Amino acid sequence: MEVSLNFSGGAELLFGKIKQHTISLPAEETWSMKKLLNWIKDNLLKERPELFLQGDMVRPGILVLVNNADWELVGQLDYLLQNKDEIVFISTLHGG
Amino acid sequence: MCSINEENLPVDTMVATPKLLFKDAVCRRCRILKAQVLLRKTDPYCRDCFMKYAVHKFRSTIGKARALQHNDRVLLAYSGGLSSGSMIHLIKQGLEASDSNKMKLIIKPSLLYIDEGEILNLSKEDRKANADFVLEYAKRNCLDVYMCSLEFSLAADISGVKLQMNSYEVEPSIYASQLERLFGSVKSLTAKEDLLQRLKQRLITLLATHLNYSKVFLGPSATRLAGQLLSAVGQGRGAQIAQEIGFADSRTGVVFLRPMREFVDKEVAYLAHFLEVDSLSLPTLSSKLGPTASIGRLTEEFVVTLQANFPATISTLFRTSDKLKPNVGVDRSSSEFKDDSRCLLCLSAIEQSPLCSASTARSISQTISRSGPSGFKDVESEPQSTNVQQQLKACDANCSNPGKQCCKTMDVGANEKDWGVVLCYGCRVTMEDVKTPELVPINLQEELRLRSRRQMMRQSVEQFLL
Numbered sequence: 180m181e182v183s184l185n186f187s188g189g190a191e192l193l194f195g196k197i198k199q200h201t202i203s204l205p206a207e208e209t210w211s212m213k214k215l216l217n218w219i220k221d222n223l224l225k226e227r228p229e230l231f232l233q234g235d236m237v238r239p240g241i242l243v244l245v246n247n248a249d250w251e252l253v254g255q256l257d258y259l260l261q262n263k264d265e266i267v268f269i270s271t272l273h274g275g
Numbered sequence: 276m277c278s279i280n281e282e283n284l285p286v287d288t289m290v291a292t293p294k295l296l297f298k299d300a301v302c303r304r305c306r307i308l309k310a311q312v313l314l315r316k317t318d319p320y321c322r323d324c325f326m327k328y329a330v331h332k333f334r335s336t337i338g339k340a341r342a343l344q345h346n347d348r349v350l351l352a353y354s355g356g357l358s359s360g361s362m363i364h365l366i367k368q369g370l371e372a373s374d375s376n377k378m379k380l381i382i383k384p385s386l387l388y389i390d391e392g393e394i395l396n397l398s399k400e401d402r403k404a405n406a407d408f409v410l411e412y413a414k415r416n417c418l419d420v421y422m423c424s425l426e427f428s429l430a431a432d433i434s435g436v437k438l439q440m441n442s443y444e445v446e447p448s449i450y451a452s453q454l455e456r457l458f459g460s461v462k463s464l465t466a467k468e469d470l471l472q473r474l475k476q477r478l479i480t481l482l483a484t485h486l487n488y489s490k491v492f493l494g495p496s497a498t499r500l501a502g503q504l505l506s507a508v509g510q511g512r513g514a515q516i517a518q519e520i521g522f523a524d525s526r527t528g529v530v531f532l533r534p535m536r537e538f539v540d541k542e543v544a545y546l547a548h549f550l551e552v553d554s555l556s557l558p559t560l561s562s563k564l565g566p567t568a569s570i571g572r573l574t575e576e577f578v579v580t581l582q583a584n585f586p587a588t589i590s591t592l593f594r595t596s597d598k599l600k601p602n603v604g605v606d607r608s609s610s611e612f613k614d615d616s617r618c619l620l621c622l623s624a625i626e627q628s629p630l631c632s633a634s635t636a637r638s639i640s641q642t643i644s645r646s647g648p649s650g651f652k653d654v655e656s657e658p659q660s661t662n663v664q665q666q667l668k669a670c671d672a673n674c675s676n677p678g679k680q681c682c683k684t685m686d687v688g689a690n691e692k693d694w695g696v697v698l699c700y701g702c703r704v705t706m707e708d709v710k711t712p713e714l715v716p717i718n719l720q721e722e723l724r725l726r727s728r729r730q731m732m733r734q735s736v737e738q739f740l741l
Contacts, residue, residue, distance in 0.1 A: 188357045188544065191556050192563065198556075227563055239583035240498075242544040248311040249545075252297055252319060269548060271357070271498065271540030272579065 180206040180262045184219070190241060190270035195225050210260040212243075212250065240272040304328075312545050315586040322549060329538070329546055333365045334380070336537050340522045342530065343490070348383045350488040352479060353420070355388070355409060355555030357547040359494030362535050364550045366492075367416055386413050386420035387482065387491070389475060392445070393426050394458045394467075395558055399445050406443035408555050413441070421482065425471075426450035428478035429457070429716045433485045436478075457714040464569035466708035468560055469510065470715075473620045473702070477716070480527040490530045498540035498582065500533070501592045502575035509570045511634075512701035515623045520596050526622040539582070539589055618699035619717045620706075625699045634700050697722050 310319030369380030
């Protein structure tokens with residue numbers, strides 16, 4: 180299963196300054212957003228995880244869009260990822 | 276919020292709104308399309324309706340202040356970030372709006388980019404890459420861009436500033452190392468951030484005046500301003516809130532306008548996403564640092580976290596700040612006097628502290644606690660009197676104004692205490708953390724002499740006035 184991740188507004192500073200990531204996840208499992216966040220933390224996040232995640236959630240001040248829609252409108256942490264989904268993380272905090 | 280807490284309810288019950296109430300909701304405006312945006316936790320909008328709402332809000336922010344006239348030349352301060360990027364997109368849209376539309380913006384904009392790379396320790400390549408991004412951005416939007424480096428804020432006047440148009444080269448200058456030394460000598464991050472803001476303001480004013488622009492658009496969002504509002508209070512700039520946070524700031528002679536001030540960060544992020552605004556990954560002084568790194572960082576963290584659960588936080592802060600007005604006891608009748616009572620760094624009016632004021636109380640308690648139980652008696656009187664005696668001795672007999680107000684008495688002895696004459700309380704607090712104040716572009720000696728001379732002249736003339 181292929182999912183594209185995009186980090187902007189300063190969030191990319193925590194991911195080695197790379198904005199666009201395309202990741203492939205094992206398709207036999209079901210992937211919720213919660214699981215994806217953990218996966219990002221273990222595999223992509225380069226430093227300071229507390230500046231991206233707070234508990235299970237994304238830190239306040241970082242907006243998450245799933246296929247151009249706010250993730251709160253599609254189920255937030257319980258949303259189940261589909262093939263070719265586009266997830267965008269936009270940090271609105273000053274300096275990322 | 277507060278009244279609920281008075282009942283001693285556990286904190287959980289305050290935030291226990293059922294989550295995801297709006298899963299798969301339709302837009303509340305057109306009631307047809309599926310919502311893509313959720314504002315204030317309660318208002319789902321589709322993309323088109325959100326954009327209409329945002330454009331309307333942007334133009335009404337500008338329109339209702341009546342700050343712009345037709346064909347005004349406006350400098351748009353662009354940092355490379357999402358907020359100022361969205362601002363420029365919205366302005367471009369406004370310029371291109373059809374003629375029949377009454378909301379059409381009729382202004383002549385250019386971009387201004389200030390390269391802060393020097394104090395962020397960016398490499399020359401990084402700075403060049405950032406500048407190229409900005410150049411490309413300006414080209415795509417068919418706007419001219421003026422580029423300047425932050426170190427030139429230390430130049431005494433415009434003749435020392437290297438301003439480039441539609442091109443950028445990072446060149447070493449005497450100011451670069453001066454700026455590096457200045458920032459290296461600042462003890463706290465709070466003071467650094469404050470100093471950066473003042474220097475940037477100084478440079479933008481200098482450039483705008485030189486280029487003959489009377490108005491500058493800045494891009495801070497409501498969330499950022501709400502954080503600044505709280506940190507301004509924390510840093511002793513309470514009297515300046517109206518200017519620092521409000522839509523228009525006219526302290527410098529050039530009018531700074533903040534057209535993004537009605538957008539909270541979530542709206543800015545949506546806007547940037549839908550308008551496909553590309554942004555620079557620009558670090559700031561506090562990037563990747565914890566929430567207690569500086570006062571500004573802490574207040575931002577506070578506002579953002581509170582806003583996540585209580586969407587009215589920012590608007591409450593704003594409505595309160597809009598009602599605040601400075602109560603400065605300054606006689607604004609004579610222009611000379613006005614100049615004399617302005618802070619040299621931030622150009623705000625300096626509060627004339629009466630005998631009993633919070634700042635006097637603070638300085639007294641500071642003197643006492645610094646000198647300790649034994650040293651207290653001497654501290655107050657000694658240094659001043661010996662200073663004056665030495666100066667009096669040095670004074671020649673042919674001094675035009677012998678005695679207490681000898682010309683030389685006023686010239687010598689610019690020390691820390693004198694900052695009070697030329698700086699406001701907030702800037703004084705910042706300058707206390709700067710170890711090398713001589714690097715700041717203020718000619719303290721000169722200014723002190725000027726100010727005290729004017730003061731004397733006023734006093735002597737006063738007797739003849741009816």
